[in-house]
Amino acid sequence: MTDRLRSVLTHLNSIASPRDKLLQKNPDDVVITLAIRTPLCKYKSGALKDTTLDGITFRMLEAVRAKLDLDPAAVDDICLGNVRDGKAAYYCRAAALAAGFPNTVAAHSSSRFCSSGLTATAHIANEVSSGLIDVGIAIGAEMLSEGNDRLDRPFVDEILSNPEAADCMLPMGITSENVAEQFNVSREEQDRYAVESYRRAEAAQRAGWFDDELVPITVKKDGKDITITQDEIRYGTTYEKVAKLKPSFQENGRSTPGNSSQITDGAAAVVLMKRSKALELGQPILAKYVGAAIAGLPPRIMGIGPTLAIPKLLSRYGLDLHKDIDIVEINEAFASMAVYCRDTLKLDWNKMNPRGGAIALGHPFGMTGVRQIVCGLSEARRTKQKVLLTSMCLGTGMGMAGLFVSEQ
Known part of the structure; x- marks a missing residue:
């Protein structure tokens, strides 16, 4: 490269917008294949009700x-x-050994509440970026049919004496009610939000939009082999049906089975290098992994975590949520937090x-x-x-966000 060409490229880069810089391709980018x-x-009750965590991890x-279309020995590490x-x-x-990966492929797990899958992705991406590994796999999996995830005993007295630390024991449903009450998210707003989530999922499945991301x-199940090819989605959900449901977590509460996340089993995976x-x-x-951010907040209102993590992440890259981001995936732990995050961030609901x-x-x-x-x-x-932003709230009061650029 001549000095003049290098100078021109440097000048062009200096005047490029943050989004333009985000879309640039470099050899050291961490990508998803x-x-x-x-x-x-x-x-x-679903098709995975008899499947265990080791079983779903093996199948994933x-x-x-x-x-993969790649020698499994090329993989260096797997994070669940x-x-x-x-x-x-x-x-x-x-599960990796049984699935055909040689014993040269390392494996570990990550746990950070509802961001565990994104945390696993960030772990593998950071290993790739640092040169610790060349190729890695991040998996996220949970088999909620296997049992309860709550603490089996209270914290020790020294922890319980601190009110905010004690709040880390709050059931997630109560934190949803706290968000609804503190930020005045009505039952009707939550129910109408939930009905739209059901409508979109049903429309997407009917149109076959999920097909290219699913593996059968x-x-x-009940002792018989079955092959699963589609998500188990409830069709025909209406506002009138959801509005009749009773509160789940407290008398006169606003969170119900209809406007809270479904309790579900499943697994997903990405390959990075x-x-x-x-x-x-x-x-x-398929895409470039850009980065992730984590933020903490009071445990009693953990649901608002995305409103802290998203600005923190975007500020690193000088990006504007409304002009530069094309698709936003915010986990709908409860409609209370989803409505709050949508409205506080002033998100275009179509995105x-x-x-x-x-x-x-x-x-x-x-x-x-x-x-x-x-x-x-x-x-x-x-x-x-092009630009995908993901985010979720986390138990005990945190939020996490991830940023990706689609290249297909």
């Missing part, structure tokens, strides 16, 4: 290996994002969860962070849009 997920199935990794099971690292390592898996490595290995580049969210699709805690990436990138392909 595969993004897939299992169908989402209802808790205790088996599907990744089958679609999971909330409820302290044995997740065991399951990830054993075969599992046992540097752009230079993807080109060397002949891998398709937010265009295929519906966790109220309609479900919220397997550890899966959600990866599911949002997989679903958001599929929507970006369909609509030929």
Whole structure:
């Protein structure tokens, strides 16, 4: 490159907008070369009700290996994002070996409540970026049909004596009620939001929009082999039906089974490597991983976390939420927090969860962070849009956000 050309390129870069800079491609970019997920199935009654965490992790990794178009030995590390099971690292390592990855492929787990899948993605991306590994897989999985995730004992007295620390024990439904009461999110607003989530998910499934992100898996249900190919979505949900439901968490509350995230089982995975490595290995580049941000807040109103994490992330890149972001996936843990985040961030609702969210699709805690990436990138392909932002609130009072650029 001549000095003059280098000077011209430097000048052009200096006057490029933040979005233009975001869309630039460099050899050291961390990119996603595969993004897939299992169908989402209802808790205790759905197709995955008899499947365990090690079972779904095995099937997810088996599907990744089958679609990878790459020697499995090229993978250096796998991270499983999971909330409820302290044995997740065991399951990830054993499932990888059983799924056909050689014993040279390392494995571990990550747990940060509802961002565990996004945290796993960030872990693998950071390993790739730092040069610790060349190729990695991030999985998010949760089998809520297996049991309760609440603490099995109270905190010690020294912790309980601090009111804010004690709030970390609050059931998530109570934090939803706190958000609704403190920020005046009405029951009607929540119910109408929920109905739209159901409508979008139903429309997306009928139109086949989920098809390119799903991998069919075969599992046992009630002792028989079944193959699952579609999400278990409730059709025909109306405002009148949702408005009749009783509060779930407190008398005269505003959060109900109809406007809270469905309790659901499932898993999702993404493969990450540097752009230079993807080109060397002949891998398709679906998207660029840009970065992530985490923020803390009072545990009693944990649901508003995205309103802190999103501005924190976008400020790093000089991006404007309204002008520069094309698709926003905010986890619908509860309609109270979804409505609050939408309105506080002044989001265009057409950009937010265009295929519906966790109220309609479900919220397997550890899966959600990866599911949002997989679903958001599929929507970006369909609509030929570029910049995807994902975010979620986290138990004990946190928010996390991730930023991606679709290249398909």
